[in-house]
Amino acid sequence: MQNNDIKVKELTVNMGPQHPATHGVLRLVLELEGEVIKKCIPHIGYLHRGIEKLSEDLTYVQSLPLTDRIDYLSSMVNNVGFCVAVEKLMGIEVPERAKFIRTMMAEMARICSHLVWIATHALDIGAMTVFLYAMRDREELLEMFEMVSGARLTVSYPRVGGVRCDINNRFLDKLYNFIEKFPKKVEEYETLINRNRIWLKRTKGVGVITAQEAINWGLTGPTLRGSGVYYDVRKFFPYDAYEKVDFDVPVGKNGDVYDRYRCRMLEFRQSARIIKQCIEKLPEGPILADNALRIRMPESPLKIDKKDIIFEIYIEDKQIQEFIQKFTEVYASVEAPRGELGFYIVCDDSSKPYRMRVRAPSFVHAGVLPKLCEGSLVADVIANIGSIDIVLGECDR
Amino acid sequence: MDTLYIIAITIIKTAVYFGILMLHVAYATYAERKVIGHIQLRLGPMVVGPHGILQPIADVIKLLLKEDIVPAKVDKAIFKAAPIISLTAALSTFAVIPVDKNWIIADINVGLLYVIGIAGIGTYGIIFSGWASNSKYAFLGGLRSAAQMVSYEVALGLSLVGVILMAESFNLTEIVNKQTEYWYGMFLFPQIIAYFVFVVAMLAETNRLPFDLPEAETELVAGYFVEYSGIRFSLFYLAEYLAMFCMSALATICFWGGWTAPPILIKTFPILEFVPGFVWFLIKVYFHIFLFFWLRGTLPRYRYDQLMAIGWKVLIPLALINIVVTSIVKYYY
Amino acid sequence: MNPAEIVKKISEKFSEEVLWFVCFRDECSIVLKKEKVKEILRYLKNTPGLEFDYLVDLTAVDYLGFREPRFDVVYHLTSIKHRHRIRVKAQVPEKDCCIDSVTDLWATANWFERECFDMFGIHFNGHPDLRRILMPEDWKGFPLRKDYPVRSDLGDGEWETYKELKETAKAWKENAE
Numbered sequence: 001m002q003n004n005d006i007k008v009k010e011l012t013v014n015m016g017p018q019h020p021a022t023h024g025v026l027r028l029v030l031e032l033e034g035e036v037i038k039k040c041i042p043h044i045g046y047l048h049r050g051i052e053k054l055s056e057d058l059t060y061v062q063s064l065p066l067t068d069r070i071d072y073l074s075s076m077v078n079n080v081g082f083c084v085a086v087e088k089l090m091g092i093e094v095p096e097r098a099k100f101i102r103t104m105m106a107e108m109a110r111i112c113s114h115l116v117w118i119a120t121h122a123l124d125i126g127a128m129t130v131f132l133y134a135m136r137d138r139e140e141l142l143e144m145f146e147m148v149s150g151a152r153l154t155v156s157y158p159r160v161g162g163v164r165c166d167i168n169n170r171f172l173d174k175l176y177n178f179i180e181k182f183p184k185k186v187e188e189y190e191t192l193i194n195r196n197r198i199w200l201k202r203t204k205g206v207g208v209i210t211a212q213e214a215i216n217w218g219l220t221g222p223t224l225r226g227s228g229v230y231y232d233v234r235k236f237f238p239y240d241a242y243e244k245v246d247f248d249v250p251v252g253k254n255g256d257v258y259d260r261y262r263c264r265m266l267e268f269r270q271s272a273r274i275i276k277q278c279i280e281k282l283p284e285g286p287i288l289a290d291n292a293l294r295i296r297m298p299e300s301p302l303k304i305d306k307k308d309i310i311f312e313i314y315i316e317d318k319q320i321q322e323f324i325q326k327f328t329e330v331y332a333s334v335e336a337p338r339g340e341l342g343f344y345i346v347c348d349d350s351s352k353p354y355r356m357r358v359r360a361p362s363f364v365h366a367g368v369l370p371k372l373c374e375g376s377l378v379a380d381v382i383a384n385i386g387s388i389d390i391v392l393g394e395c396d397r
Numbered sequence: 398m399d400t401l402y403i404i405a406i407t408i409i410k411t412a413v414y415f416g417i418l419m420l421h422v423a424y425a426t427y428a429e430r431k432v433i434g435h436i437q438l439r440l441g442p443m444v445v446g447p448h449g450i451l452q453p454i455a456d457v458i459k460l461l462l463k464e465d466i467v468p469a470k471v472d473k474a475i476f477k478a479a480p481i482i483s484l485t486a487a488l489s490t491f492a493v494i495p496v497d498k499n500w501i502i503a504d505i506n507v508g509l510l511y512v513i514g515i516a517g518i519g520t521y522g523i524i525f526s527g528w529a530s531n532s533k534y535a536f537l538g539g540l541r542s543a544a545q546m547v548s549y550e551v552a553l554g555l556s557l558v559g560v561i562l563m564a565e566s567f568n569l570t571e572i573v574n575k576q577t578e579y580w581y582g583m584f585l586f587p588q589i590i591a592y593f594v595f596v597v598a599m600l601a602e603t604n605r606l607p608f609d610l611p612e613a614e615t616e617l618v619a620g621y622f623v624e625y626s627g628i629r630f631s632l633f634y635l636a637e638y639l640a641m642f643c644m645s646a647l648a649t650i651c652f653w654g655g656w657t658a659p660p661i662l663i664k665t666f667p668i669l670e671f672v673p674g675f676v677w678f679l680i681k682v683y684f685h686i687f688l689f690f691w692l693r694g695t696l697p698r699y700r701y702d703q704l705m706a707i708g709w710k711v712l713i714p715l716a717l718i719n720i721v722v723t724s725i726v727k728y729y730y
Numbered sequence: 731m732n733p734a735e736i737v738k739k740i741s742e743k744f745s746e747e748v749l750w751f752v753c754f755r756d757e758c759s760i761v762l763k764k765e766k767v768k769e770i771l772r773y774l775k776n777t778p779g780l781e782f783d784y785l786v787d788l789t790a791v792d793y794l795g796f797r798e799p800r801f802d803v804v805y806h807l808t809s810i811k812h813r814h815r816i817r818v819k820a821q822v823p824e825k826d827c828c829i830d831s832v833t834d835l836w837a838t839a840n841w842f843e844r845e846c847f848d849m850f851g852i853h854f855n856g857h858p859d860l861r862r863i864l865m866p867e868d869w870k871g872f873p874l875r876k877d878y879p880v881r882s883d884l885g886d887g888e889w890e891t892y893k894e895l896k897e898t899a900k901a902w903k904e905n906a907e
Contacts, residue, residue, distance in 0.1 A: 013533050035701060045864040052849075053873055057880050088755055126606060126698025132437040198607055198697045215783050215810060218838030231784075231810050306754075310734070313750040314741070323797060324752055331757065331806055331817065333786075344806065346791055359787040359806075367841035378537075379610065379700040396864060 015381070017046050023120060023385060024392030026366065032378065040373040040381070042366055047396040055356040060086055060160060061293050063356065068154035070341075070358055071394040073116050076102075076109035076145075077336045079158040084239050085332035085343035086160045091305045092292060097285040098162035099241040104175075104278040105148075105157065106240070106334070107271040111182075112141050113337035114264050114271075121261070121386035122193060125202050130189050137185055140178055147171055161292020176279055179272050186268045194265075203257040207372045207384040210255055217371065218364045221339030222263040223388050227255030233335040245277045257387040264389075302349055304328060327354065338362055338389055362395040410502050411492075418491060422638045423453040429690050436694035463627035468531070471624065475529040480625065480632035483522030487639035490515045494646045495570050497656045497674035508569040509561065512647060513554055516602065519640065520546045526633070527621040539621040541701055542604060542611035548708040549601035549608075555716035556594040559723045560584055560651045573655030582659025585652045587726075590719045592652045594712050596688070599644040601708065603637060606693040610701050645685035653681045733758035733816055736780060744770055749821070759817035764803070767820045768830040774807060774816070775835055782807035782816065785832070788842035790822075790850045794876040800824040801852060805832075828853040849874035866891065 016027040025046035031039040051070065055063040067082040068075040080102050087094060094102075115134040122130035142152040148167055149157040157164050193199045209217070214227040224231055232249045234242045250266035252259030306328065313320050326348055333342035339361025348354040365388040372384045427442065427449065434441030442449030467476060493508040495501040505511060520543055527539015561567060563584055564575040576584055585592055601608040611621065622633045649655060656674030663669055699707070737758040741748045744762075747770065751760040762770060774782045786806040794800055799821035808815045822829050831854035832839045843854045844863040851872040854860055862869060868891055871878055882888050 011533060013537070045862075045866070048864045050873065053878075053880055091755070122697070126609075127696065128433075129437045129694055132439060136438060192695065193697065196697065198699055201703050202697060202700055213837075216837050218785055218836065229810065236810075236813050237815075308753075308755065310753040311750060312741070314745070315749050319797075320750060324750070327793075327796075328754055329759070329817075330755060331787075331815075340786070342787060342806070344787060344789065344804070355791045357787070357789045359789075363841065363845075364838055367838065371837075377700065377702065 013378075017043075023390060024395075026385075026390070026392055026395075028369070028381065030373075030378070030381070035377045037373050037376060037378065037381065040370045042369050044363075044366055044392065044395050047392045049397065051397045052356055052358060055353055057352065059351045060353060063353070064159070065154070065156045067358075068156050069393060070360065070397060071113075071336060071338065071362070071391050072153060073391055074109035074113035074337050075154045076105040076157060077113075077334060078341065079156060080106050080240065081332070081334040081336070081341045081343055083158045083160050084334060085330060085345050086293070088332050089304065089328065089330040089345055089347055090160070090291075090293070090302065092161045092289050094162055094240075094289055095286045096241075096283045098287045098289075100244075100278050100282050101163050101167060101287065102158050103241040103245065104275050104282075105163075107274045107278075108141055108144065108175075110271050110337045111268060112138055114268060115141075117264060117337075117386075117389050118189060121383075121389075122189075124382045124386050125199065127193055127196075127199070130192055133185070133189060133192075137182070144171065144174060144178070147174070159288065159292060162286070162288035166287050172279055172282075175275065179275050179279075182272050183269055186265065190265065200258065202379075202383055203261060203387075205254075206257045206376065206380050207387060208254065208256045209368070209372060213371075214255065217368045219339065219368060220361050220364070221336070222260055222267065223339060223365055225250065226252035226260035226263050226387075228253055233333050233340050237333065239332070239334060241278065244281065245274050247274050257383050260387045302347070302351060304347070304349070333359070336361060338391065338394065339365065341394075358397055360394040360397060362390040362392070363397075366390050366395050407502065414491060414502060415488075418488075418639070418642070421642065422635055423457065425638050425642070425686060426456065426634075427453045428686070429693075432687065432690040433694045436691070457631070460627055460631040465627050465629070468624055471531045472529040475525045476624075477629070479522050479526035479529060480629045480636070481522075482525065483519055483636035484632045484639075486515050486519040486522065487636040487643065490643045491639075491646075493569060494643070495573065495650070495655065496678050498570075500675065501570065504568070504570060507567045509557060509567045509572070509647075509651075512569075512643065513550070513557070516640070516643065517550055519636065520550075522633075522636065523621050526625070530621070530624040532624055535621050535623050538611045538623070542621055545601055545604070545608065545611060545701075545704060545708070548705060549598045549712075552594055552708055552712035552716055553598040553602060555713060555720065556591040556598060557647075557651060558716070559588050559591040559719045562720070562723050562727055563587065569650050569655075573650055573657060576654045577657050577660060580659070580661050582657060582661065583652060583654040588652060588719070588723070590715055592648075594716045594719070595648060595652070597707070597712060599648065600689070600692065601704070603640045603644060603689075605641070605689055607696045607699050608704055610698060610704060641686060641689055642682065645682045645689075648685050649678060649681040655681075733814055736814070736816060740770065740774075743773075757815065757817060759819055761802075761819045761821065764820040764822050764829045767803075767818070768832060768835070771805065771807075771818065771832055772835060774818070779812075780809065781811050782809045784808045784810050785836035785838055785842075786815075788832075788839055788846065790846050790852055790874075792850065792874065792876045798823065801827070801850060803829055803846065803852060822852055827851060828855055830855050831857040833857055848872070851875065 011032045013030045013032055014027065015030060017025040027043040027046070029041045029043065030037050051066050055066055064079060064082060067078045070078045115138045119131040119134035145155055146152050148171060149155040149164065209227055211227045211229045214224050215229060220231065228251060230249065230251050235249060247270045250263045250270070252263050306325065309324065311324050327346055329344065329346040331342060331344045333340045340359070341361060342359035344357040344359065345353050346355040368388070369384065373381050431441040442452040445451045445455045467473065490512045492502045493505060493511055523539055523546070524543045527535050527542070530536070560572065564572040566572060576582055604611055622630060625633060656678040658669055658677055734753050737751045737753065737760050740760055741751060744766070747762050747766050749761045749763065751758060774780055784807065786808050789804050791802045791804060792800060793802065801822040801824070803820045803822055805818040806815065807818065820829060829852060831843055833843065833856070840858070841863065843857055844860060846852055847854060847860055848862040848864055849872060861867065865873065866889065869889065
């Protein structure tokens with residue numbers, strides 16, 4: 001997009017789509033007056049793969065690997081989200097052991113994702129050493145993912161109705177050792193940047209958004225909690241084993257880049273706490289429900305228990321009742337590391353979803369970039385992009 | 398005959414200096430990658446030669462053999478002239494730097510002024526490259542870099558005035574000799590504030606972290622030399638490392654006693670008398686170069702307006718206060 | 731207030747606009763005609779006791795062949811204060827494919843509505859900047875409609891601009907040789 005009415009004083013600079021600091025293929029067109037940004041226009045869609053359209057052609061079990069690739073840095077959480085939504089739709093009850101395993105995996109994915117976040121955010125602002133320390137720790141977590149599912153990044157481990165295979169004591173020992181040492185490692189990162197004057201000057205007071213505006217703009221996750229709003233899907237609409245473990249949700253005060261940074265650093269410790277409790281409380285039992293969806297799904301319609309549909313129709317039309325009985329829909333969300341990841345599935349009783357909609361937090365957060373960046377300096381754009389933590393795979397789907 | 402003899406000696410001296418200097422600069426790039434690698438818990442170059450020792454040679458060969466790309470719409474004459482100006486300016490400063498007693502190419506009486514003046518010409522190379530590249534990123538980077546260097550040159554010069562007052566001369570050899578008259582042997586201790594200002598200004602003059610916003614990879618993708626490749630890029634790179642060495646040498650001479658050791662140290666360990674002067678000089682210069690690398694591996698980057706604020710609002714007042722205090726003390730003693 | 735009560739309250743207050751409501755698996759959705767959607771959403775946002783201050787998602791579903799108003803624009807709302815959720819659906823026919831924009835109620839609707847327009851072709855009245863967001867600017871067709879194929883046989887010919895670009899590049903290369 002060319003902006004042809006460039007006035008005398010303004011300079012239009014194009015950041016991306018290939019740029020070391022935009023965390024993927026994001027294109028920002030900045031109109032500068034000196035160092036101050038007058039207008040910031042994000043262009044997305046470079047990584048659009050049509051996941052929603054593809055899933056209309058595949059069965060539920062086949063579209064599980066598609067959901068891995070939505071937010072590829074924390075793929076366990078996407079799978080859990082999809083499974084929670086489909087289980088809600090079909091009325092499948094997940095066994096206890098599978099619930100605890102899924103909670104554990106989701107929190108491991110959260111730590112992984114936040115490690116990549118701190119690595120790239122610090123690297124953009126200039127502290128290069130944090131990048132390598134965080135990647136060293138992430139290697140151990142990726143090895144554990146490989147132990148349990150065979151893949152490091154796009155795991156496809158949870159299944160609709162439980163998880164794919166069981167975990168053994170070797171895995172639990174390794175995880176326990178990692179979690180014991182992890183809080184010290186987080187302190188190592190913090191010594192480098194937490195009270196460093198340069199870091200504080202680059203992040204305090206930058207990219208401020210108030211609580212009211214944040215809710216209005218639809219932000220979720222640590223981006224919202226940095227502004228002081230206590231909203232966490234794990235506490236408000238619990239799923240899996242989150243009601244049985246004890247954890248806090250850190251909330252910031254000012255809504256600037258520094259508060260969002262502190263929220264995520266504290267979330268490291270809370271995730272470690274959750275994983276420890278999950279390991280201690282892990283019950284014995286089956287890992288897949290009896291009526292879980294199996295790989296070779298028949299072409300015949302699904303049997304969903306629709307006894308609890310309540311409806312009331314206010315117009316004269318005979319076909320509406322049939323329509324309501326045929327098309328059931330459900331919306332379920334999980335707390336992804338980036339925000340609220342939601343799945344809205346419309347089912348028409350066949351083995352393929354009629355419509356699967358992925359509500360991606362990065363899409364909303366990329367939309368708030370103009371508001372954060374306009375009026376600030378060019379160097380602050382980098383700090384802002386790092387603090388809202390977008391992944392373009394999720395943004396574009 | 399006499400003049401021919403002098404000219405011959407000078408040419409030989411220059412050739413030797415140049416050779417050793419280039420070797421140092423090449424291995425400084427290797428040392429940087431090793432030091433920063435170890436700070437970041439990794440090993441740095443290990444493949445070329447034992448422990449990667451031949452890495453700089455491989456880099457030089459690669460850069461020399463690369464295709465010389467001159468983009469279509471640049472201002473060709475200025476584009477090609479810019480790296481040459483930078484390199485010439487950086488190399489010329491070494492003409493007056495003494496490594497040991499009488500080991501100097503040109504012993505002039507205004508040595509310090511000459512160094513600071515020629516370092517200022519280096520700024521032209523940056524402005525030319527930023528302008529001639531005809532690219533918005535290079536332009537922004539060049540502007541920022543030039544403004545940063547000009548501001549910090551003021552602080553650099555003012556911090557050295559204290560040293561000049563104490564040494565009562567601009568001649569670099571004289572400055573070193575004056576330092577041996579004190580028992581602690583260095584101007585570091587009385588001029589500690591000026592040393593601090595000098596170190597910070599030194600980082601900004603050479604565009605190193607934490608003041609490397611003009612050439613930061615994540616902000617402007619290498620700033621003013623984004624359009625250069627191959628030999629021209631290597632000339633800029635050399636100029637940057639030469640500037641680092643020049644500033645370290647200046648810091649050693651003016652604040653750390655050059656090629657001498659503090660007299661009190663020689664009295665307690667008489668064996669140190671036998672250590673030749675240039676070894677002391679090299680150790681001190683290497684320490685300063687290590688300081689550059691250490692800061693790069695540890696600190697984040699300053700934003701541009703904060704950078705300028707430090708240069709004008711913090712360093713210059715400190716340097717001025719130092720001058721006033723030094724003059725008062727000198728007057729009464 | 732639990733969702734079932736909210737839905738009954740809305741049905742009573744706006745009885746001419748509500749077509750039907752469904753409660754399934756502890757979620758409630760209410761289906762409206764599209765004319766006064768904005769007023770009802772504003773009522774949901776501002777009334778004390780309801781206060782749906784957070785628009786979670788805005789999307790559309792295409793019921794081609796199953797139902798006459800072809801599209802359903804779906805709004806998911808959550809109240810952070812009261813911890814409840816609701817789904818509001820508005821029926822949009824194919825002939826008059828437009829609906830009011832809610833950008834001034836929730837700023838997040840800006841990009842959601844752009845995506846809805848991009849994928850389904852539903853026009854939003856009053857939207858400040860309605861243009862394509864995920865597909866290229868000059869793409870023809872609306873991908874998530876049911877009559878748009880999943881796999882295309884056109885290959886490179888599917889996107890006009892890309893075909894033109896390849897021809898320009900070929901011409902330039904032939905000129906240069």
